[in-house]
Amino acid sequence: MVPSAPPGEGLRKGRRVNPPPVERTTRMAERVNTNVTYIRPVRGWININLRDLWLYRELVYFLTWRDIKVRYKQALLGIGWAIFQPVLSMVIFTVIFNRFLGVKPDSGIPNEFYPIFGFAALLPWQFFQGALQRASVSLVTNANLLTKVYFPRLIIPLSAVAAGLVDFLFSFIVLAAMMLYFGVPFTARLLWLPLFLLLALLAALAVGLWLSALNVQYRDVQHMVPFLLTAWMYASPVVYSAEVITVSPFWQAVYALNPMVGVIQGFRWALFGTNPPDVSMLVSAGVVLVLFVSGLFYFRRMERIFADMI
Amino acid sequence: MSDIAIRASHLGKQYRLGALYEQRYRTLRESLGNLFRRGEAKSHETIWALRDVSFEVRQGQVLGVIGRNGAGKSTLLKLLSRVTEPTEGEAEIHGRVGSLLEVGTGFHPELTGRENIFLNGAILGMRRSEIERKFDEIVAFAEVEQFIDTPVKRYSSGMYLRLAFAVAAHLEPEILVVDEVLAVGDAEFQRKCLGKMGDVAREGRTVLFVSHNMSAILRLTEETLVIEKGRLALRAPTPQAVDYYLSRGFAREGERIWEADEVPASALPFRPLAVRLRNPRGEVVNSIRSAETNTIEVEYALDAPITGLRVGIYLMSMRGETIFTSFDTDDPQVFERLAVRPAGHYLSRCTLPADLLNEGRFVIGINASSYRVRRYFQDEQALTFTVDATGAPGTQWPETRLGAVRPRLEWKIEAV
Numbered sequence: 001m002v003p004s005a006p007p008g009e010g011l012r013k014g015r016r017v018n019p020p021p022v023e024r025t026t027r028m029a030e031r032v033n034t035n036v037t038y039i040r041p042v043r044g045w046i047n048i049n050l051r052d053l054w055l056y057r058e059l060v061y062f063l064t065w066r067d068i069k070v071r072y073k074q075a076l077l078g079i080g081w082a083i084f085q086p087v088l089s090m091v092i093f094t095v096i097f098n099r100f101l102g103v104k105p106d107s108g109i110p111n112e113f114y115p116i117f118g119f120a121a122l123l124p125w126q127f128f129q130g131a132l133q134r135a136s137v138s139l140v141t142n143a144n145l146l147t148k149v150y151f152p153r154l155i156i157p158l159s160a161v162a163a164g165l166v167d168f169l170f171s172f173i174v175l176a177a178m179m180l181y182f183g184v185p186f187t188a189r190l191l192w193l194p195l196f197l198l199l200a201l202l203a204a205l206a207v208g209l210w211l212s213a214l215n216v217q218y219r220d221v222q223h224m225v226p227f228l229l230t231a232w233m234y235a236s237p238v239v240y241s242a243e244v245i246t247v248s249p250f251w252q253a254v255y256a257l258n259p260m261v262g263v264i265q266g267f268r269w270a271l272f273g274t275n276p277p278d279v280s281m282l283v284s285a286g287v288v289l290v291l292f293v294s295g296l297f298y299f300r301r302m303e304r305i306f307a308d309m310i
Numbered sequence: 311m312s313d314i315a316i317r318a319s320h321l322g323k324q325y326r327l328g329a330l331y332e333q334r335y336r337t338l339r340e341s342l343g344n345l346f347r348r349g350e351a352k353s354h355e356t357i358w359a360l361r362d363v364s365f366e367v368r369q370g371q372v373l374g375v376i377g378r379n380g381a382g383k384s385t386l387l388k389l390l391s392r393v394t395e396p397t398e399g400e401a402e403i404h405g406r407v408g409s410l411l412e413v414g415t416g417f418h419p420e421l422t423g424r425e426n427i428f429l430n431g432a433i434l435g436m437r438r439s440e441i442e443r444k445f446d447e448i449v450a451f452a453e454v455e456q457f458i459d460t461p462v463k464r465y466s467s468g469m470y471l472r473l474a475f476a477v478a479a480h481l482e483p484e485i486l487v488v489d490e491v492l493a494v495g496d497a498e499f500q501r502k503c504l505g506k507m508g509d510v511a512r513e514g515r516t517v518l519f520v521s522h523n524m525s526a527i528l529r530l531t532e533e534t535l536v537i538e539k540g541r542l543a544l545r546a547p548t549p550q551a552v553d554y555y556l557s558r559g560f561a562r563e564g565e566r567i568w569e570a571d572e573v574p575a576s577a578l579p580f581r582p583l584a585v586r587l588r589n590p591r592g593e594v595v596n597s598i599r600s601a602e603t604n605t606i607e608v609e610y611a612l613d614a615p616i617t618g619l620r621v622g623i624y625l626m627s628m629r630g631e632t633i634f635t636s637f638d639t640d641d642p643q644v645f646e647r648l649a650v651r652p653a654g655h656y657l658s659r660c661t662l663p664a665d666l667l668n669e670g671r672f673v674i675g676i677n678a679s680s681y682r683v684r685r686y687f688q689d690e691q692a693l694t695f696t697v698d699a700t701g702a703p704g705t706q707w708p709e710t711r712l713g714a715v716r717p718r719l720e721w722k723i724e725a726v
Contacts, residue, residue: 035484037407039392040400055435062432066418066425073420073461148415149433150392150407307394308325 052152059151063159067134068166082167083174086122093118097239106241106274113272116178120271121238121264123175124200127168128260129229131201134160135208136225139216143310153303154296157208161201168197179271189270196266203259203288209295213302216310236260242275256280259288315485315516316367316390320399323360323385359385362399363542365535369404369484370514372507374527374534374548376555378691380572382540383520387487390518405484405516408434410475419463423454423473426462430477444480451506452476472499479506485516504530524552524629564588564596566692573687579613579653580678580686585623585693587674596694600667600716601701607659608638608676612651618683619651621658624675624690625667633672633714636660668716669699 072078097103098114105117138160139146139153146153179186215221235258237244242265245255255261262277262284269276360382367373377383388394390401391409416433417426427448431441449455452473454465462470488507507530511517521527527534527548534551536544544554567584588605589595598604608621622637638658639645675690699705703718 035405037392037403038400039389039396039403041396041398056432058438059432062429066421066429069425070418070420145416145433147388147393149409149435151433151435304395307388 049152053154056151056155060155060159060162063155064162067159067163071163079166079170082170086119086126086171087174089122089126090115090119093122093239103240106243106268106272108274109272113182113184116175116182116184116271117241117268118239119175119178120267121236123168123171124197124263124267125233125236125238125260126171127164127197128200128204128263129233130167131161131164131204132208132211132229133225134163135204136211136215137222138208139212139306140219140222140310146310147307153306154209154299157205157212157299160212161205161208164204165201184271187273189273192266192270196263196270199259199266199285199288200263202292203263206288206292206295209299210291213295213299213306216302216306232258232260237264252280253283256283257287259284259291313369314366314402315369315371315404316365316401316518318366318390318399318401319364321360321363321386321389321396321401322358322398323382323389323394324356324358324397326356358540360389360396360537360540363537363540364399365542365545367485367516367518369516370511371533372511372517372519372531374531374551375518375520375537376524376527376534376551377537377543381537383537384489385540386537387489387518387520391487403485406435406481407485407487408478408481408483409487410478410489415474417462417470417474420461422461423449423452423458423465426473427477430474431481434478434481435483436481448473448476448480451479451502468499472502475499475503475506479503479510483515485518486510487518487520489520521630524555526630528552564594564693564695566689577678577687579616580619581611581613582676582678582687582689583609583611585609585674585676587693587695597696597698598662599698599700600669601664603664604662605659606662606674607657609655609657610678611655612653615650615652616680616686617650618645618680619648619678619686620645620681621656621678622676623660624673624677626673626675626690627714628671628673628694631714633667635677637677665702665718666715667697668711668713669697669702670714671696672714 072081075081077084094115098111098118103114104111105114109117135157138156142156145151145156178184211221211225235255242255242261245252262281265275266277266281268274363382363386375383375386385394387409389396390403391407393409416430418429421429427445428438428441432438449458452469452475454469454473457465457469462473465473486507504526507517507519511530517530519527519531531548533545534548535542536546536551536555544551546554564587565584566586568582570581573581584607586594586607586609587596587598588607589598590602590604606623608623610621612619620637620639622635622640624635625633627633638660639648672695673691674693674695676688676692677685678687679685699711699716702716704711704716
């Protein structure tokens with residue numbers, strides 16, 4: 001039997017088996033041809049394994065589908081909840097913020113339009129909120145999978161976020177109905193909506209990657225998320241107009257760092273044509289990009305200990 | 311192309327002790343606390359669950375893996391199926407690995423049988439087209455045709471298991487990793503699973519089979535790895551490996567004591583302390599006489615009261631067949647009286663009546679659980695002992711009697 005290696009041995013071995021670039025390409029070729037998998041310790045910041053992600057793409061679909069299906073099973077109203085939740089929130093916000101507290105919509109939008117003004121924000125906000133909530137606990141709720149079978153772990157938060165899209169579609173129908181009721185014209189600006197939705201999705205995924213990985217190690221995260229989301233909602237122009245942030249250019253810049261500001265402003269612009277996207281939209285997109293890329297790397301780095309820590 | 315399916319070289323997996331025995335995850339407060347106490351913080355204690363394990367498996371080979379609980383078998387399978395990454399060493403896997411680490415992984419009780427087949431198949435790495443192609447075959451194997459659109463939460467446990475196994479068995483991976491699936495299910499199901507595994511091997515695919523069931527290992531595999539304390543102790547033709555394992559693994563003398571660090575955190579508040587076998591003179595022994603009344607005692611501590619606790623033993627043959635199971639609260643009146651067992655230090659003792667067991671070697675396993683609530687602790691191989699037939703019925707003939715038990719039955723011979 002080989003005598004046990006000194007403590008540093010493992011580290012050296014780990015470096016040695018990572019072949020230099022030239023050798024790596026030949027190995028990659030071999031990997032594709034003969035379907036060989038190499039299992040070895042990986043250290044440092046791992047590159048994203050897109051090949052595996054692609055191979056398992058159908059799993060994203062199945063897990064998303066499972067989440068949606070299970071969520072509404074044995075619920076009397078079923079998918080109706082996807083409609084009631086934003087509608088009820090809209091009613092409450094309209095009564096409290098608009099009628100009682102006198103909060104006004106964006107300048108240029110009549111006060112009676114507050115319900116649809118609020119709904120235009122609730123739509124992306126509730127999508128973001130639900131996606132982030134599910135994503136942050138997704139790894140822990142799927143612990144039984146993580147400890148039993150291999151698949152790219154990124155799939156789990158990814159499908160948790162994607163599962164919110166169906167809800168979004170249903171509440172979008174409500175929005176369309178409200179547009180008819182309030183007489184909001186259907187313009188070509190609406191074609192921009194998918195882009196703003198994508199931004200909300202990426203924002204939820206970006207933060208979800210960070211929080212889900214952190215939650216594996218620190219369960220504090222799941223207690224923190226509801227609070228974080230409440231605070232985040234008030235830091236976004238959901239119930240009020242972003243125009244109220246007039247304290248100083250400094251605070252306006254800080255405000256723009258919240259990607260949901262860009263998303264909600266975008267939705268309102270697409271519907272009402274107020275406050276067209278400006279440089280703050282780019283700031284939002286930039287923040288999402290930074291969070292997403294860093295989240296991806298953090299997630300991949302922590303991925304190898306998920307099964308041992310969870 | 312070589313005919314190697316798996317090549318493992320110097321595989322090792324290190325765990326932080328805290329990660330294994332204390333609570334698995336940390337809270338932020340603890341980590342922050344450690345941050346400030348860095349100066350005095352002792353280096354993390356670590357344990358090698360697996361160390362320096364090297365072996366090769368040829369394509370089409372059925373290789374057995376045996377070892378005591380905690381020897382590192384599961385860690386090895388987890389490394390090979392990429393659930394966790396090795397700390398050192400590397401392995402080369404030629405082809406797709408399908409693991410039956412636990413049947414029914416990812417089954418969702420609310421979904422129907424049909425939906426679960428697709429979901430589970432996808433989790434195990436099957437393409438949707440592949441699942442569609444094999445769908446009928448899977449349903450037929452599981453014998454759940456009429457219930458295919460019923461949520462699996464309404465399935466009997468047998469149906470559930472059959473369906474779960476059927477999906478995994480039809481994965482058609484080049485390498486199939488099987489961990490103790492045979493411990494569950496009825497005899498018919500086990501027969502079917504073993505048959506399916508035989509088919510898989512005949513088709514030239516590689517099987518890695520982990521089990522405590524020595525007869526299954528002997529039947530299915532030609533070669534076997536024995537893992538001991540995280541190291542590869544032996545690789546040999548199966549009969550030889552089984553002999554080695556049986557003689558080595560059970561070297562304890564009529565007593566099994568659990569050290570504090572051997573008890574998994576999941577067992578708490580139940581803490582097993584010892585299992586002992588005593589002869590009528592009260593001596594702790596590993597060899598008893600069939601004709602005498604002996605005692606098995608389980609010593610344990612409860613750190614907190616447990617509702618509905620039952621502490622019991624399994625008696626098994628060396629081949630892994632269970633002969634009987636018995637719990638200390640089998641008597642309904644006793645169970646009622648001890649509905650909540652207070653915290654404290656206990657000794658549950660039972661008598662093994664005279665004229666019960668045939669000569670041979672037996673295994674005692676222990677189990678502490680609350681029915682349908684939780685299994686606190688289980689060790690299927692806590693202790694082994696030998697039974698000597700001296701004085702047992704029929705010993706006037708020096709022949710080997712078949713059967714695990716040797717009761718003294720009352721015979722009447724009448725001339726009619």
